[in-house]
Amino acid sequence: MHLHILGICGTFMGGLAALAREAGHRVTGCDANVYPPMSEQLRALGIELVEGYGGDQLTLAPDLFVVGNVVSRGNALMEAILDAGARYTSGPQWLAEHVLHGRHVMAVAGTHGKTTTTAMLxxxxxxxxxxxxxxxGxxxxxxxxxxxxxxxxxARPGGQSAPFVIEADEYDTAFFDKRSxxxxxRPRTAVLNNLEFDHADIFADVAAIETQFHHLVRTVPASGRLVVNAREASLAHVLERGCWSDVAxxxxxxxxxxxxxxxxxxxFDVLKSGVQVGRxxxxxxxxxxxxxxxxxIAAAxxxxxAPTEAARALARFENVKxxxxxxxxAAGVKVYDDFAHHPSAMRTTIDGLRRKLGALGDGPRILAVFEPRSNTMKLGAMKAQLPWxxxxxxxxxxxSGGLGWDAREALAxxxxxxxxxxxxxxLVRRVVKAARPGDHVLCMSNGGFGDVHAKLLTALAG
Known part of the structure; x- marks a missing residue:
């Protein structure tokens, strides 16, 4: 089957492309913006990429167009697909039908930490x-x-395929399917890592997100397991609406x-019901x-x-790019890249580095460099949380490029x-002027950030 994937350079759609290629399908795709690490992975797989969404891509005549949620009505290629009556589906729907069916699906959901926890599992x-x-992701x-x-x-007759671990996003599926x-x-094991307000472009409030999480809970069988963060009141609200599975x-x-x-x-020691089961x-x-x-560990x-075995494995875990x-x-200054983009994620990321380096004012300095790039941040829904x-x-x-609100006022x-x-x-000039040997520059964005990391290192070295 020939699949042409719209929005192929997103982390989810790029991963789907890799799976389809591994399964033996011919895969092509298009996107408006291309940046690492997904662009590098797709090129390494030999997947042909088309820049933009021109309607002339209809002439590729794939068996199926797989549409990412970055695509909306008015997109030239999507309009051509609709006019031609060509076959199309969403990425999650294709994945469910062609990859996940029959597997022990282990889904990791949450406002933060999905990618890292999925990789750990x-x-x-x-x-x-x-x-x-x-x-x-x-x-x-x-x-x-x-x-x-x-x-x-x-390996043995009558056995099952290996589990499939997937990062489970609450964002909507496609312009034609507004479900998360x-x-x-359809997971058998579902991790509910945390739940905060996010995605202000599609959710009115945290209660709307709780409803979507409960839809996920409803799909887990009685023989399945929900792995739930006990510190999150919002997740307790989700389970109060109904729970039919074992809860860890x-x-x-x-x-x-x-x-x-x-x-x-x-x-740290890992304790289960007060008994140490790993370190x-x-x-x-x-x-x-x-x-x-x-x-x-609880999901595995x-x-x-066994938790003891899982804890041993994490000693060799190398995190995610x-x-x-x-x-x-450069010039004694270390430059880091991190995907944090929600205020809570930014705070925990900075706090983790601060705990390693020493107390504010005593240890080495942290220079936080960030762009409010997510749809939620661009709308200014969480600007008041930035100082925190x-x-x-x-x-x-x-x-502050592209923002519709005053970042200077928010950070006052x-x-x-x-x-x-x-x-x-x-931004690069301002950071370089302020930096001094021993500093740690932490760049945070869920996009390419204009290759600010390389520009900072070049400017510092110069």
Missing amino acids: AWILEAAGQQPGFLV GVPCNFGVSARLGRLHA KFVHY RFGVRGDVPGFRARGEPHA VEWSLLGEHNQLNALAA EHAGV RRMELRGE ALEEADLSFCH PLGERAAVCDSIDA
């Missing part, structure tokens, strides 16, 4: 010899690719049954990654991996500790 299963399939360094089919045939992506996946909680406190950590985020020692930072680890247990990824060092998100940084630098509570620049070049 896939790695635990890999270390246990299960050869899982996976689709991650990033590139796990342990695997080097964002998606693979995994073992499709069991994750309702297509993580992040519990005291004598409450479930999984909890004892120790620092970089070295994790690794290079990852922050309490958020400690909680991600507990979620992955449902696939037959663009998650506190050190891009280089950035308070553990010594200095903050905001790229930080006083001289915050600066706003209207262009990437101006």
Whole structure:
């Protein structure tokens, strides 16, 4: 089958393209903007990319157009597809029908930490010899690719294929299917990592997101497992609306049954209902990654991996590209890249680095460089949370290009500790002027950020 994928350079659609290619299909695709790491992965797979959405792509005559949710009515190619009556479907629908059916699907949902937790879970299963399939919204360094089919045939007659681990997004499926992506996946194991307000372009409030999470809960069978963050009141609200599966909680406190950590985020014991069942020692930072680890361990247990074995595997976990990824060092200044874009994620990312470096004002300085790029941030729905998100940084630098709200006003509570620049070049100049040896520059965006990391390193070295 020849698939032509619209919006192929998004992390989800790019991973889907890799799976389709591995399954033996001919794959082509198009997108308006191309940036690493997905563009590099697609080229390595030999997938032909077309720049833009010209209607002339109809002449490629694929068997099926697979439409990403970046595409809306008015898109030239989509209008041509509709006029021609050509066959089309959404990415999640294609995945459900051609990849996930018949597998033990393990879906990881949540406002934050989906990518990292999905990668952790896939790695635990890999270390246990299960050869899982996976689709991650990033590139796990342990695997080097964002998606693979995994073992499709069991070693013994009558056995099942390996589990399939998938990052389960609550964002809508396509312009013609406004359900959340994750309702297509029909998981047997579902991780509910956390739930906060996000995606202000499609959700009116957090209650609307809770409804979508409950739709996911409704699809998990009675023999399945829900792995739920015990610290999230919003997730408790979701379960109060109905729950038909076993529930394993993580992040519990005291004598409450479930999984909890004892120790620092970089070295901690894993306790299940008060009994130590494993220990994790690794290079990852922050309490958020400690909680991600507990979620992955609890989910892996449902696939037959003992917590002790899962904890051992995490000692060799190498995280995901663009998650506190050190891009280089110049003039004694280290430059990091991170995918954080929601205020809560920004805060936990900065806090993780701060805990490693020492207290604000005592340890090395953190210079936070960010762009409010997500639809929610562009709308200004969370601008009031930015000073809170950035308070553990010594200095903050905001790229305000394309915003419809006043970033300087939003960051005013930080006083001289915050600066706003209207262009990437101006931002680079401002950061380089402020930086000094020993500083840690943390760049945060869910996009390419104008290749600011390389520009910073070049300017610092010059």
